[in-house]
Amino acid sequence: MTFITGFVLAVPTANRQAYIDHAKASWPMMQRLGASRMVEGWAQDVPHGTQTDFYRATAAQPDETPLFSWIDWPDRATADAAGARLAAGAEPEMAAMARMPFDGSRMMWGGFDPIVEVGHSAPGRYVQGFVLAVPGAAKQAYIDMARSATDMFRDMGATFQQECWGEDVPHGSRTDFHRATLAKADEVPVFSRIEWPDRATCDRAARQMEAGMAGQDFPQMPFDGRRMFWGGFTPIVDLP
16 A cells, blocks of 8 residues: 655745756656655645644745645555665765755654545645644544545545555654644644645635534544644646
8 A cells, every 4th residue: 555755844935946846856766766656735725723734833934835745655665765765865866955945954754654545646636735643542533534524525526535644753853743733642643635626626615614514513523623734735746
């Protein structure tokens, strides 16, 4: 089953094209190491939250834009082997890759195992990215909750839903998925996305859900939804 390396970072808005060029230049190396796909999502509709959000997660500056990005691998073993080579500087392209058009010390990443996948992922789709923390003991309850919503998302126009459970999520010196979600000791970071044909379909679905919730109590969830953050992203790189 596919294994995901998920990334959240902030890039100076003026460096958008430089970042695209940087990502594209890294792809031959990542592909050679076994990656099957690399997607870089540029923020289009990313709200500021009261406790957590993509801006806080990356310590983003006013002139920076958050990104929600991922790399697909055929399995965790391939991802781990690639990560070990990159960490060791064993790839000749790494010297050039060190010159990054963003502050890499504020980028967070982790390895995630898909626990729910519904639909078909394809290039050119608008992406809603979600980051949250779920108690480890509530994993099955979270899976059940996510699956219970798949028909609703599909009927509203969603084309793909993926929920990914943190399996190898390091603690960073400045940023990481744990502190971004204010995760407790027994909680696991989750990196998830819903794909839509376009932003208009996504926005229309959001309005439908808001209208459906009007006057109702917030549903009980197997995690603290107040610490979940999300946003809408347009892929600026999608390889191969």
